[in-house]
Amino acid sequence: MRKIQMVDLKGQYEGIKERVNQSVLDVIESTAFINGPEVHQFQKELEEYLDVKHVIPCANGTDALQIAMMGLGLKPGDEVITADFTFAATVEVIALLGLTPVLVDVDPITFNIDTAAIKKAITSKTKAIVPVHLFGLAANMDEIMDIAKEHNLFVIEDNAQGIGGDYISKDGSKKKTGTIGHVASTSFFPSKNLGCYGDGGAIFTNDDDLAHIIRGVVNHGMYKRYHHDVVGVNSRLDSIQATILRAKLPNLDTYNKARRDAAAKYNKAFEGIENIITPTCSCSCSSEMKENCVLHVYHQYTLKIVNADRDALAAHLNENNIPCGVYYPIPLHLQKAYLDDRYKEENFTVTNQLVKEVISLPMHTELDDEQIEFISTTIINFLAK
């Protein structure tokens, strides 16, 4: 059996090696390293893929979130509601801009922001909601957009883990994640579903005016050379990363399908195991749809281990050379940097529980049946003891 990896970037590279190598060499020959034609082409191709009017490439997914908030003109003191159960980047940029992060609990089934908790957290200072499509599953965007409309709030989708995923609204229309809110951010960190070979990110929006503002913000607040109209940042996707992303974008649907196929095999292997709760594929899926559900892109395949020792299981997997991860081991509201007297433990019962139960298994485009079989059997045998 091949060595099991949490993410297998090398195996994926083998499949696109010739195109990647040639296009990287071409960029080097062209010396158009910054803002070259490759960046522009990638932007166009991603706009087309997502069916969104504007993609603004930038340096990484954390910058993308920050720039989206700067573009919306959020000001110190404005409150921004986001999920307690996510990667820290989401809350970090809120705090960095002097905005007030308001963390709220998540749904125990989807792991995504709890819309009832959003409603409870809204005050006269609330300006935006940041749903995170955690682990590759869209948050409940219908309800979030309704809440935002009612209270006149911006919605900034953190799509770092969800790229390529779909969301089906209650009216039946299907949209790509990251194209539903007012603006969205994504990351091209190597292990993300569409990853480059370094750092990269992008902002998406259908709003022409906002896109214009953001194009200036990413470039030192310049709209005309050496005229700095707003305070900006320097955040660029370089041409080498863009050309690698151009090689990978045509494969994104195939890559996401490979992840879904692996998830389906894990799901099947864990059927009927009482200590394991497998991930749901959508907030609205019937069990019959579950078989061929195409909404989730499984950035992570995350189980809940109930009435069993999750940490002992993780240690056992590591002893058997099976990598695994706990995303995330500490809720954000308990992180030193983000403590706030206003938080009450009784409002975080779900995240407080999830951090004890979740475990993410190897998930990438190159997993084979033998590896999935070995991983699932090792887990099931351990839990049977």
Ligand SMILES: *Cc1c(COP(=O)(O)O)cnc(C)c1O
């Ligand atoms: C990865 C990630 C980010 C940050 O992206 P970087 O490119 O690493 O800056 C932000 N939010 C979430 C949910 C992420 O998973």
